[in-house]
Amino acid sequence: MIDVKGLTRYYGEKRAISDVTFHVNKGEVLGLLGPNAAGKTTTMRILTCYMPPTSGSATVGGYDIFEQSLEVRRITGYLPENPPLYTDMTVDDYLTFVAKIKGVPRDRLKKEVDAVVEKASIGDVRKRIIGKLSKGYKQRVGLAQSLINNPQIVILDEPTVGLDPKQIIEIRQLIKNLGGDHTVILSSHILPEIEQTCERVVIINEGKVVVEDTVENLTNRMHGVQRITLQVEGTEEAIKQALQPISDIQKLEFNSKGKDIREVIVETPNDVRKELAKAIVNSGLGLLELSTERFTLEEIFLHLTTKEEVA
Numbered sequence: 001m002i003d004v005k006g007l008t009r010y011y012g013e014k015r016a017i018s019d020v021t022f023h024v025n026k027g028e029v030l031g032l033l034g035p036n037a038a039g040k041t042t043t044m045r046i047l048t049c050y051m052p053p054t055s056g057s058a059t060v061g062g063y064d065i066f067e068q069s070l071e072v073r074r075i076t077g078y079l080p081e082n083p084p085l086y087t088d089m090t091v092d093d094y095l096t097f098v099a100k101i102k103g104v105p106r107d108r109l110k111k112e113v114d115a116v117v118e119k120a121s122i123g124d125v126r127k128r129i130i131g132k133l134s135k136g137y138k139q140r141v142g143l144a145q146s147l148i149n150n151p152q153i154v155i156l157d158e159p160t161v162g163l164d165p166k167q168i169i170e171i172r173q174l175i176k177n178l179g180g181d182h183t184v185i186l187s188s189h190i191l192p193e194i195e196q197t198c199e200r201v202v203i204i205n206e207g208k209v210v211v212e213d214t215v216e217n218l219t220n221r222m223h224g225v226q227r228i229t230l231q232v233e234g235t236e237e238a239i240k241q242a243l244q245p246i247s248d249i250q251k252l253e254f255n256s257k258g259k260d261i262r263e264v265i266v267e268t269p270n271d272v273r274k275e276l277a278k279a280i281v282n283s284g285l286g287l288l289e290l291s292t293e294r295f296t297l298e299e300i301f302l303h304l305t306t307k308e309e310v311a
């Protein structure tokens with residue numbers, strides 16, 4: 001549905017994105033994940049034809065962003081980071097105004113506004129002045145305007161920034177529900193947001209795509225690395241000595257958990273739980289606890305963006 005090939009954009013001397021390539025399937029919610037200044041907004045502005053790339057190409061719904069920008073805009077709804085709301089208008093008046101601009105015929109205006117009001121769950125505030133609404137409701141009005149004309153594609157730039165936890169949960173659910181009927185790109189720097197809302201993720205860092213995969217595959221990719229956490233009674237020195245004979249330990253980390261107790265984190269490609277337990281006990285140290293852990297998307301993100309090898 002969306003094909004992005006080698007997009008590069010300079011602002012003067014500064015290269016904001018470099019050779020960005022990814023694909024979005026029809027009906028999926030794709031997460032564009034990256035820290036501040038990674039190049040998410042730049043990528044989204046290019047895909048919504050607000051600004052051209054310096055080089056590279058992209059098609060949106062089969063339309064070329066250079067040659068067919070009007071068609072791209074017609075089938076795309078966009079929620080920028082700061083939606084351009086007219087704060088002295090009522091919600092209904094504003095959405096009707098946007099619908100007119102987007103070319104909705106007169107006799108369909110009311111129906112169209114009703115439809116987006118329902119999708120964004122703002123029925124209870126539709127007669128109110130936008131400027132008097134809470135940030136969460138304003139964001140929903142922004143979402144509603146992006147859905148006018150039932151666009152095949154919806155592009156949302158950090159839609160939950162500045163919202164309180166309850167509003168965040170509600171907006172995420174609204175976005176999740178858009179999948180299927182719409183193809184959605186959602187940008188965020190918040191990992192749990194992507195984990196909860198998207199099936200696939202493109203991680204972008206310093207203007208470059210680091211990885212494109214399903215959230216599930218990304219978690220599985222880390223399965224080549226085992227992480228075993230132990231609670232041991234003994235000094236760091238004694239524990240290190242006890243574990244010396246065990247080969248394949250890639251990472252060993254110690255945290256103090258009281259006077260004589262250490263939390264020991266071991267990363268290894270193999271399941272060495274038995275060897276660890278034996279080594280600790282045979283050295284006369286106290287093994288209080290042993291467990292294996294799954295990597296979170298947050299840790300995978302850190303591994304990928306700090307250029308560490310992922311097994």
Ligand SMILES: Nc1ncnc2c1ncn2[C@@H]1O[C@H](COP(=O)(O)OP(=O)(O)OP(=O)(O)O)[C@@H](O)[C@H]1O
Binds near residue numbers: 017039189
């Ligand atoms: N109009 C501009 N002029 C000059 N540099 C810009 C401009 N817009 C963005 N940049 C730079 O390009 C880089 C990418 O910015 P972009 O806004 O695309 O990142 P982002 O991932 O959306 O970050 P954020 O989450 O902070 O908005 C940054 O280094 C930014 O400073």
